[in-house]
Amino acid sequence: MEEKLVNILNEMDEYLNIAQMKKLQEVLLKNLTENVAAKVEITNADYLQMFLASKQIEGCSERTLQYYRVTVERFFQSISSPIRKITTEEIRGYLSNYQQNNRCSKVTVDNIRRNISSFFSWLEEEDYILKSPMRRIHKIKTKQQVKEIISDEAIEQLRDHCACTRDLAMIDLLYSTGIRVGELVNLNISDVDFEERECVVFGKGDKERKVYFDAKSKLHLQKYLSSR
CATH class of the missing domain: 1.10.443.10 (Intergrase catalytic core)
Known part of the structure; x- marks a missing residue:
């Protein structure tokens, strides 16, 4: 059975991206393997790597990818729950604590919110979660300063x-x-x-x-x- 699964994955490799291959492997193991010992679990770090791979394919720069990585990794350090169990309230609490502990501006916190929102939106689009917990966390209102023009x-x-x-x-x-x-x-x-x-x-x-x-x-x- 294991050999058959490997053959299927090898044949599908050229047609599917990394995230789809992971999902295919999980579904095959769940439905076809005899005497399954344990369900294949994708860790939070694995989800992040797949998200970054997807953004790289979309053409994001290395600087942008690094910004995504650092933001989401810090988020995972504070919230250790599995992806599917993270709630809106937990994310709100994280953003509030981040602003208080780091004494940063609303602009900085909104940038973090936007990065985390992009991550969960991708998870929802790829059907890894049913609904993004970021949907009810809206853009943080910030002051719009009029930039001075050169005379x-x-x-x-x-x-x-x-x-x-x-x-x-x-x-x-x-x-x-x-x-x-x-x-x-x-x-x-x-x-x-x-x-x-x-x-x-x-x-x-x-x-x-x-x-x-x-x-x-x-x-x-x-x-x-x-x-x-």
Whole structure:
């Protein structure tokens, strides 16, 4: 019987993902094995590993995966109950205690809530649990601060202190397009279309988008490239 189960799992390996393979193994052992000694149990740590594998396939960055891992592992350290037995009240208590013990802001606590909610939503979608205990825990209200914008005078001061054409091109391109510094660093010449005054940048999660720059940025960028 064990050999047959192994053959079935090997044949299905190329068609199913890690989570589905785990579930298939559990169902086969439960229904087909003769004289089952004990039901195969998936630990909380196993569920977390399957969740991270799923998020990796979806294209989440290593930084995001690490954030998920740390958040959920800390949650498991405080709540040792099996996944199927964790209640809404336990999670509410954990979030409340976390905020009090760490004296963190509502924004930080809401980020933790969102990560844990993503984990339980995945468990529900994969049919590991019937209903996510996070459904009744809503987004934590936080203050929305209006960010200050840089003034025209400040931009001119930045331009005046540029020591070379490279710095001036960088300042104008950042200000004109609104792209992130990391996106500017990864920008290639082939990504820039001077005729249309546009460039293709890759943001968080390797998402591609077009941004547009003004005539001043075009002139300074072309001057810098010709001087290299």
